[in-house]
Every structure is written in C-alpha cells, then in structure tokens.
Amino acid sequence: MKLDKIDIKILSELQKSGRISNVELADLVSLSASPCLMRVKKLQEEGFIIGYSARVDLAKLGQTVTVFTEITLKNHRPTDYSRFLATVEKIDCAIECHLVSGGYDYLAKFVTPGISEYQAIMERLLELNIGIDKYFSFVVLKSPIVKAHLPIDAIATH
Template identity: 40%
Template structure:
C-alpha cells in the first residue's frame, strides 16, 4: 500500500468526515478552514488515493430488532499461506461476518459477527465447520453492551514529521 503524504488539512478533512459523513462540502470547507474549491479538490485526491474507501450510515441495530453481536477468535488447522488465503476467501462469503482481522498472538483471526440470535450464530459456525474452511478452534465472546464505538484518532495516528 502506497503511503500518501498528508498535511494537517488533509487529516482534518478525514477526521471530520469520519464523524460526520453527511456534512455538506461548504460546511466541511469551513470546518477545515479552506474555501470550498480547494477543499473539494483535496477531498477528490483523498478518495482517488484510496484513503476514503466509502461513505455509509451508522445504523442503530437495536432499533431494527433483536440481534446479537459476537466477537470470535479463530485458530486455523494449518498455518500455510494457502490455508490463510482459503479461509479469507471463504469468510468473505458470509454476510453475517461484518469484520475479520488477521491478528498476532495466540489466535489467527478475530471475526465480528452480527446475526439475529445465538441460535443463528451457532448455525453460522456449524456451516463454517461443515464447509471445511480450515477452522480448527474458535472462542465466542457475545457483546452484552456497546460501551464505545467511534472514529479513529486521526491526529494521534498521523503525527506531523519533525521539522528541521
């Protein structure tokens, strides 16, 4: 992945958009202290460079109906490159898996699953085991309450390089 040179205004644009994706271009420009045209040009460059992957609404699942959010640590049977690739391809086909990360430490992956209930979650795991996608062992952590969810701390991630 190519690193894109960001300045403080670019970081400000990313920060505002990550919290307020529906903000108007004029309001965004005012928030980052730019006129609309230069702000829009920066925004297009950030999108073209792949720094902005998309825009979406943060939906309150509780208002839609009963659901369960589950984090699952996964250990694979084999640690060969093709086993990891096969697992990753297979996981991308399960809509209930809303996030999956390769992790270091004692497990290979951390998955985030959202489904109707625990029975549906178990049916998903049973299907994954039956599909023989390389899942050796898994541990389930059911979310009982969301405590915090938000945008990344862009100002902490993108520290300005020291000036000479």
C-alpha cells in the same frame, strides 16, 4: 501524497459527518469552498477516502447479538488461510475478520439475529471442513464504548 494539517482536518471532519456540505466543511477547516473541494477530490483520487456510508442503528431493526470469535486453524499454509478467508468473506453476518498474533489465528466479529443463528454459522463452517481446529465465542453483553471514527489526528502526526 503527503498530508498536511488541513488534509488531516478534512479527513477527520468527513469521518464525523460524510454528508456535510462542502461550504460547511470549508468553514470548519478554514478554507474557501473551491480549494476545499479540490482537496477532497484529491484525497479521494489518492485513496485516502475510500467511500461514504450511513451508520445504521441495528436496535431499530430488531434484536441482534454480537459475537467475537477466536479461531485457530489446523494448518498454517497459505492455502489454508486463503480457503478459510474465501469462505468467511461470503458470510454476511461476519462483519470483521483479523489475522492476529498470539494464541489463535483469527479474530472474527459476527452480528446475527440471535445465538442460534450464530451457532448455525459456526456449525456450517465446521461442516465445510475449511481447516478450523477450534474456536471460542465471546458474546457481547453491552458495548459502552463504540467509536465510529478512527483516531486520524493521532495516527497522521507520527
């Protein structure tokens, strides 16, 4: 499916407010309600829209710490990557994990109640002997820029 400017605008608006009514969305993208709804359904069917969720203010739930972790594996066979990922995927506090180029293999993002909980996770990962050679932790002190939306307009035009 090739996206046009209206499809891109629909995706952009839905990112900002997934609970927007179809009538409001239609007004924002200059369509009538019925064609707008048909486009949204088509975007869902084609896999451009993969779900809807609520953004939660973690500070209201209690104290948290966010830690970015550079992880280097001892070996680089497909089975080593698979074993590592299968284990990390089961950790609820590991909210992102990216295979990256450069001086280490993975960049993971953990959100935990505190430093001791993060350190317990890392110690458990080392004890499981899943191939971690070394890791470096970067505790987030402040997050002055956090965007909840992707730059769809910039990406989709290329």
